[in-house]
Amino acid sequence: MAGLLVKGRFPRRHLIQVVASNVFRYLFGGAARSWFRNLGSAAPALSSMTLLLLLAGIVGLTGFALHNIEVVEAGQASLLHVYLRDDAPDAKVNALWDRLAADPRIATVTYTTRAEALARAQRLPGLPALTDATESNPFPASLDARVKSIDDVAAIHNDVRNDNTVDPAYPTSYDQGAYQRIQAVLLGVAVAGFAFLTLLGFVAVTVTINSIRAAIHSRRDEVTIMQLVGAPRWMVRGPFVIEGAITGALSGAVAGLIVFGLTLAAISAGAASFTQFAPGVNVPVAAFAAAIVFATGLGLGSGSSLVSLRKHLES
Amino acid sequence: MALTGRRPVSENTQCLIALDQAFPVYFVSCYVRPILELNAVTRAYGPRVALDDVSLALEPGELAFLVGPSGAGKTTMLKLINRELRPTSGEVWVDGIAAHTLKTSRVPDLRRRVAVVFQDYKLLPRLTAQENVAFALQVSDLRVSNEEASERALDALDAVGLGDRGESFPSQLSGGQQQRVALARAVVTQPPLLIADEPTGNLDIDTSWEMMDLFADIAASGTAVLIATHNVEIVKRFQRRVLTLVQGRLVRDQPAGRTGRMAWLASS
Numbered sequence: 416m417a418g419l420l421v422k423g424r425f426p427r428r429h430l431i432q433v434v435a436s437n438v439f440r441y442l443f444g445g446a447a448r449s450w451f452r453n454l455g456s457a458a459p460a461l462s463s464m465t466l467l468l469l470l471a472g473i474v475g476l477t478g479f480a481l482h483n484i485e486v487v488e489a490g491q492a493s494l495l496h497v498y499l500r501d502d503a504p505d506a507k508v509n510a511l512w513d514r515l516a517a518d519p520r521i522a523t524v525t526y527t528t529r530a531e532a533l534a535r536a537q538r539l540p541g542l543p544a545l546t547d548a549t550e551s552n553p554f555p556a557s558l559d560a561r562v563k564s565i566d567d568v569a570a571i572h573n574d575v576r577n578d579n580t581v582d583p584a585y586p587t588s589y590d591q592g593a594y595q596r597i598q599a600v601l602l603g604v605a606v607a608g609f610a611f612l613t614l615l616g617f618v619a620v621t622v623t624i625n626s627i628r629a630a631i632h633s634r635r636d637e638v639t640i641m642q643l644v645g646a647p648r649w650m651v652r653g654p655f656v657i658e659g660a661i662t663g664a665l666s667g668a669v670a671g672l673i674v675f676g677l678t679l680a681a682i683s684a685g686a687a688s689f690t691q692f693a694p695g696v697n698v699p700v701a702a703f704a705a706a707i708v709f710a711t712g713l714g715l716g717s718g719s720s721l722v723s724l725r726k727h728l729e730s
Numbered sequence: 731m732a733l734t735g736r737r738p739v740s741e742n743t744q745c746l747i748a749l750d751q752a753f754p755v756y757f758v759s760c761y762v763r764p765i766l767e768l769n770a771v772t773r774a775y776g777p778r779v780a781l782d783d784v785s786l787a788l789e790p791g792e793l794a795f796l797v798g799p800s801g802a803g804k805t806t807m808l809k810l811i812n813r814e815l816r817p818t819s820g821e822v823w824v825d826g827i828a829a830h831t832l833k834t835s836r837v838p839d840l841r842r843r844v845a846v847v848f849q850d851y852k853l854l855p856r857l858t859a860q861e862n863v864a865f866a867l868q869v870s871d872l873r874v875s876n877e878e879a880s881e882r883a884l885d886a887l888d889a890v891g892l893g894d895r896g897e898s899f900p901s902q903l904s905g906g907q908q909q910r911v912a913l914a915r916a917v918v919t920q921p922p923l924l925i926a927d928e929p930t931g932n933l934d935i936d937t938s939w940e941m942m943d944l945f946a947d948i949a950a951s952g953t954a955v956l957i958a959t960h961n962v963e964i965v966k967r968f969q970r971r972v973l974t975l976v977q978g979r980l981v982r983d984q985p986a987g988r989t990g991r992m993a994w995l996a997s998s
Contacts (some may be wrong), residue, residue: 645842646869
């Protein structure tokens, strides 16, 4: 009987084409069919992973903006504005300027006129309304000293505060502990964000693992037959990995698009103030964040599938 | 005479090369492993020994029945052959492959040489009979084109008498027909060894005879066939080799043509 099966009339032509077609059909086609068939069990994974990735994208962009704010704050904290009395004679101002410039702890010293101080204030968030509300210019002229080490700012403040050219009421911009407070707040935000995302990530991965387990369960007969007839391991496992990758990629694409859209909307809604509240966040950065969100989804989906396969698919 | 070498010629053939120094002549002796060989195989599940020191060999074209009461170790033996299990001790050789030491990643190589037929057919309900057979062919060998898979699947179905039912789904076929499809799926890859676990368990007696005739045909074409069964009538009528397992031990190995007493029935 079996001898009848030996026909020997099938020359193996277009081998690469045939193998590629079979791989595509059984690996990708099988995964797609199974994904649609098990949409009910994949839906919770899809939604939880989308939520995770969306929040991760938003938290990531917020973190990036906060990091930039920290950099800006660090730069501002090392820039000591020495506010001058309105009636300070030029000679004394020049003398103080020379003294500061000669100080080895200071990198550079520049002079800011009252008009320049007003213009600078008008660029800060919230201050334009205040500056417009008053007829006169409330901002004093200043000597702006760029201090080499942020630790020396307090000492320089103490050196100049009693100088008779300096405003006695508000001698410098030095605010003790302000930078440290910002750092503490940023650290707190980062830790809380990381903990929240870790928790959400755990939930998303667990739900995805369960959805792949459901997929394995629904295809157990097919898997058994594939294993019995000697299908290679990658061919048995591959469709499930791809199924997880489809879930992850879809979640990543949706979340990435939302992150990108929200950022674009925020940028276009408040172009001027947005750059101050979220410095460095622009269209290319938003696109990059969306791409990272997509790639993370792809990786999370595939990785969760692999974990599920190791747990639930015995060879 | 001095032994000068031991060389593997192929996966299941090993040659010893010896030199007779009195007459300077080389002697070569080759040993061809049987398709299936179990050497002192023991398999235990915890403290319970399911298979105890079993040794046997099966040659190409041989059809043997594996009989014994429930729990005798028949299914365990089939699972060891198919490398669903590893033996606790001993060796399992299948077509030259050492199943007892086989890495998990190489199991598919062995499975492509061992066809399996089950009592419950294990057909995919969403596929037609022809697609079920073609599926097995293609997933075990990705070089098989759709056209080749379809034709070979139809040939296999034709060989089991179902050439006209290729488009039928399993639910549209009787139990006997489904088992024939399972048999066609098993032999379509032309494996050297076929194992069957109670293949007639769900079939009526007439259909069982037809199935057994097909197994005999397969054996006649050179495939070694090992059938685990409870069906005494079939074992008696076919007069083939009978391996009797009782409590995990191979208590009798009757050659073909002598059925003898079925002592195991008393404890079945």
